[in-house]
Amino acid sequence: MNDMLGSTAAASDPVADATEKSRRSLLWLVLPLVALALAILWLLTTDPLRSFRNGAPPVENLTFERTILSSAGISVLVRAGGSEPMTVAQVQVDDAYWQFTQDPPGPIARGATAWIRLPFPWVLGEAHAINIVTNTGATFGHEIAVAVPTPARDSLSLFHQGVLGAFVGLVPVAIGLMFYPALRGVGQGGMNFLLALTVGLLAFLFVDALEDALELAGEAAALFQGHVMVVLAATASFLLLMAVGRRHGAPAGLALATFIALGIGLHNLGEGLAIGAAFASGAAGLGTFLVIGFTLHNITEGIGIAAPILKKRPPLAAFVGLALLAGGPAVIGLWIGSLAFAPQWSALALAIGAGAILQVIVEVSFFLMRSSGTGLRALVAPGAMAGLAAGVGFMFLTAMLVKI
Incomplete structure (x- = not known):
């Protein structure tokens, strides 16, 4: 009789039941995440989207977030928002191509930013137009309405x-x-x-x-x-x-x-x-x-x-x-x-x-x-x-x- 009572108490132990319920809940939480990871892995390894590629360039978007005018020229901070990393090929200022440096160099990933620095002799009080041309030929423009020195950090x-x-x-x-x-x-x-x-x-x-x-x-x-x-x-x-x-x-x-x-x-x-x-x-x-x-x-x-x-x-x-x-x-x-x-x-x-x-x-x-x-x-x-x-x-x- 005592053995039977002990077995019944063990079977209905609330602590053990709670632990088992937590394990099942964790399993049902992890299982969908594993399925998602496997689906992404399959997509990356098999590349089923290759049949949809027809040679069209990727969607590109570039936003000008900040402009700095100093004695060294013009610097603009741009943020990429395209479907693929973007490469800046050329930069125009007032319809003339100018040499530029990019920091950091190389393609700009989606959501990333880069500084484009131009040794352009801007004119105080004048308006200037900047056009950035990517390697796909897409252009993105930015206007400086009135050129004035950017306040220094002093x-x-x-x-x-x-x-x-x-x-x-x-x-x-x-x-x-x-x-x-x-x-x-x-x-x-x-x-x-x-x-x-x-x-x-x-x-x-x-x-x-x-x-x-x-x-x-x-x-x-x-x-x-x-x-x-x-x-x-x-x-x-x-x-x-x-x-x-x-x-x-x-x-x-x-x-x-x-x-x-x-x-x-x-x-x-x-x-x-x-x-x-x-x-x-x-x-x-x-x-x-x-x-x-x-x-x-x-x-x-x-x-x-x-x-x-x-x-x-x-x-x-x-x-x-x-x-x-x-x-x-x-x-x-x-x-x-x-x-x-x-x-x-x-x-x-x-x-x-x-x-x-x-x-x-x-x-x-x-x-x-x-x-x-x-x-x-x-x-x-x-x-x-x-x-x-x-x-x-x-x-x-x-x-x-x-x-x-």
């Missing part, structure tokens, strides 16, 4: 770019936060107006960031699937920040202000990338009026950050941190954009910023409904609608000063 140029980034992003946010003491005396109606104004300015930034991200994505190499990348990055950013923000319930007060500053900061990072790249490439000249326009355009961002903390008394360090979080990325973006710009990474930064801004729009809207005590009716109240219109309208009008 402390002086970085300092000047930092000053510009501060005026574009940091100074206006700090000025907007300085309205905090004057706004603390507003009643519930004024509070609802300011929160709705925050939603309005964030809604404008969301549309603006998404539009710029999609435009830059169209300039990136096809293999990055730019438009899909933008949608996926924005969605992932939104969902991730929603999950983080809701760990301890709906954010309010300083936590909500921090999320607003983060969303604006990510937007300013992408904006700084685009500005730095435009000025470095000579696509735009910098004027005092343009800097003033950026300052006016971004002042409302500071007011929006201050709105959720009007009934609190945060320490001075909190305001400094919020200003740096929202405006500081503009400095970083301008540095990166002027020295190492690539359209796909700028599009990615703007997409992440758009997702973060959408998360803040949702949270500020919920905060408005909770703080007013009237639920959904708070969003369509006259004061809220006026604030929403004021936020969008101010951002739209001031954007007219900075669009070039």
Whole structure:
């Protein structure tokens, strides 16, 4: 009898059953991977596609990602996106063939990059056209609209770019936060107006960031699937920040202000990338009026950050941190954009910023409904609608000063 009981207990041992189940699961996980590996091996060894080859050249695609103009000539960074490795055979500048060096040399694999260096005596302020000819005869063109020296990596140029980034992003946010003491005396109606104004300015930034991200994505190499990348990055950013923000319930007060500053900061990072790249490439000249326009355009961002903390008394360090979080990325973006710009990474930064801004729009809207005590009716109240219109309208009008 004891032997029979022992045998039954051993047969129904839960640990052994779990181990056996794990082994079966692992087997069913490995089996499809083995089948895939065998299929690829067969495809490579037997080459069944040879009957479809009719002598036509492979599909080729070349994207220009960066241009550097210096005393040594012109250097362009290109990325291959064809079905086969590409070989650069000749390079034309202004319809004349020029000697060139390639780094690294040899065929450029799909997704890989290479520097093409030309000892071309470019002319300051002039336009130049570059054509790259591959060994199959395909040509890929790139235009330098205005030839200007690419900023050098030295402390002086970085300092000047930092000053510009501060005026574009940091100074206006700090000025907007300085309205905090004057706004603390507003009643519930004024509070609802300011929160709705925050939603309005964030809604404008969301549309603006998404539009710029999609435009830059169209300039990136096809293999990055730019438009899909933008949608996926924005969605992932939104969902991730929603999950983080809701760990301890709906954010309010300083936590909500921090999320607003983060969303604006990510937007300013992408904006700084685009500005730095435009000025470095000579696509735009910098004027005092343009800097003033950026300052006016971004002042409302500071007011929006201050709105959720009007009934609190945060320490001075909190305001400094919020200003740096929202405006500081503009400095970083301008540095990166002027020295190492690539359209796909700028599009990615703007997409992440758009997702973060959408998360803040949702949270500020919920905060408005909770703080007013009237639920959904708070969003369509006259004061809220006026604030929403004021936020969008101010951002739209001031954007007219900075669009070039």
